[in-house]
Amino acid sequence: MELYINSSDYVNFDIIGGNASGTPLAVLVRPGSLDIHLAVTYAITQPVDGERWQAYIPFSQTTVQGTFTVVWTATVGSETVSQSNLVEVISPYSTPDDASSRFGWTYSDPTLLNYKPYNQVKAAEKISRYIIDLVTKKTFGSTFKTLDAYGQQTDSLVLGEPIISFSKLWENSALVLDIANPDLKWIGNVEITETGTALRLVFPGYDIAESETKYVGSETGAFRQGYRYTVEGQFGFPDIPERVYESSLLLIYDYLCKDSTWREKYLNDIELRDWKYTFEPQAYRGTGNLLADQMLSEYFSPNMAVI
Numbered sequence: 001m002e003l004y005i006n007s008s009d010y011v012n013f014d015i016i017g018g019n020a021s022g023t024p025l026a027v028l029v030r031p032g033s034l035d036i037h038l039a040v041t042y043a044i045t046q047p048v049d050g051e052r053w054q055a056y057i058p059f060s061q062t063t064v065q066g067t068f069t070v071v072w073t074a075t076v077g078s079e080t081v082s083q084s085n086l087v088e089v090i091s092p093y094s095t096p097d098d099a100s101s102r103f104g105w106t107y108s109d110p111t112l113l114n115y116k117p118y119n120q121v122k123a124a125e126k127i128s129r130y131i132i133d134l135v136t137k138k139t140f141g142s143t144f145k146t147l148d149a150y151g152q153q154t155d156s157l158v159l160g161e162p163i164i165s166f167s168k169l170w171e172n173s174a175l176v177l178d179i180a181n182p183d184l185k186w187i188g189n190v191e192i193t194e195t196g197t198a199l200r201l202v203f204p205g206y207d208i209a210e211s212e213t214k215y216v217g218s219e220t221g222a223f224r225q226g227y228r229y230t231v232e233g234q235f236g237f238p239d240i241p242e243r244v245y246e247s248s249l250l251l252i253y254d255y256l257c258k259d260s261t262w263r264e265k266y267l268n269d270i271e272l273r274d275w276k277y278t279f280e281p282q283a284y285r286g287t288g289n290l291l292a293d294q295m296l297s298e299y300f301s302p303n304m305a306v307i
Helices: 096-103 117-138 242-256 259-263 290-298
Strands: 002-004 007-016 025-029 041-042 050-057 066-076 079-090 142-150 157-158 165-172 174-178 190-193 198-202 229-237 270-271 276-278
Touching: 007 066, 007 079, 007 276, 025 050, 050 066, 066 142, 096 117, 096 242, 117 290, 165 190, 165 198, 242 290
Parallel strands: 002 079
Antiparallel strands: 007 050, 025 066, 041 050, 066 079, 142 229, 157 198, 165 174, 165 229, 190 198, 270 276
């Protein structure tokens, strides 16, 4: 199940062929955090041959991107029944409200020509996000996690993906830096480089460019060769890049328009009585949209995926 960042929603628990004795228990479990008991209510819409309960996920649990699990426990007859729901909190590249504002769609009146079902547009955003991630081989949200990188005997530790901020650093499993603990001193100060994809050791009197490979003073003044460094922090992009946002809207529109139906069947030519469509080969590469491909070109990997 996906939830947009800074949103709230319900997670369902269906009991088929029986009824719970009392209200089921729902606990939000996130690694490294205390378990949280969620408010549970009886759902308005019920399955035909059982019952449905809902657990409310509050805004406070979706402020950062990442995953957590809702663990259900209920007593049905003489048995204990359990279920786990994996929930992923994501940053949409554009929202259904963005799409409705851009294209003049309405979600409220099915009799209008510009009506689009909200869930259909939300599904189109998800697909557009998957396509963008696939062709760029990147994700453009942000998540708090740990990442391993290996020292190259220079003052820079290349991480391989963008980093927004960091809180802890381990050298071969030994904690050497903790932003929350200023009493823990390491060999020098650590900062994020200008490119945002590496950490750099900083010493007074030294100003070594990220691309240089010379040592900083002695062996202990560098990220040591072959040592494993574990970085805890917020990785990704602080905001969705504007070109990714615009590309997402284009792909949402493409997915919901009629000609996308033909492309999804791998048809090159469609000819009816009064008109004919011919798709260029590029329509089956990249995102399938020329403008989106051009806007995303700076993020493309050298070998662009075929979708």
